[in-house]
Amino acid sequence: MTIKQPIRIGRINFANAWPIFYNFPHDQFKDEVEFISQVPTSLNQALARNEIDMAAVSSFAYGQDFSQYVLLPDLSVSAFGEVQSLLLFHQKPIAELGQGTIALPTTSATSVNLLKILLTKFNGIRPQYQYAAPSLNDMMKQADAALLIGDDAIKAKWTNSDYKVMDLGEMWRRATGKWMSFAVWAVRKQVVEEQPELVARIYKAFLYSKQMSLLNLKPLIAEAQQTIGGNEAYWQRYFTQLKYDFGPEQWEGLQLYYDYAYDLGLLPHKVPIQIWQDTKLNRVKE
């Protein structure tokens, strides 16, 4: 008898993904699952290298390697408009940034490409971009504007009032009228084939966790206040403005993002959104 390896699951260590992980019923799985908590770009890389089997990853990372993955429905970090944690900090007006440099956080894949899409397609500017560690003060020493995501963006906004701040979720909604999904739950196709029942059980456990978290946000809010700061009203709004569903409306917004990314050469191919459906792989649209 072959011993089944645990399914290795990547967890985004930013508050934006908490509602889906927070109430995961670990006791139902014992040695069958193992969680690895990292920033999105580290999870993207770990999934691509087969060091983990399933993860919340940057939606851009799915676009890069979609032939290897399927996406779990009804799970994502999405928004229709404002997000509060995908922020471009700047002093000069956006139109003047075309001659300047924008610092991009090494933690992000979806948002750095979303920013490029927004500035190129909708603002008609092509600044220089350079990657930097996600620290606003250091970034602004070398650049005219800085993008931050996740908890780094939240904290930077609280502690810096010298900059104008643009919310990428809001910019995308204004430009396209669509949803945007920043993180998706990707599973390696090979794991779906090898351990279909376990994948289905883990999927149900994530849905359960999301439902429980949204029914009672109080423990998540208390932990966010303790570990990150801010007040109850802030986190209440944060966790309700973000949406964790992944259905036709979110697919449509994400498909447009992939199409633009392909148009601009940010992705080398068109990206089909492939949704996992129990054990069958169901290609939803090209």
Ligand SMILES: C=C(O[C@@H]1C=C(C(=O)O)C=C[C@H]1O)C(=O)O
């Ligand atoms: C909503 C957010 O989206 C995150 C942004 C990501 C990216 O830019 O690659 C990846 C995962 C998401 O959880 C956030 O950072 O607050």
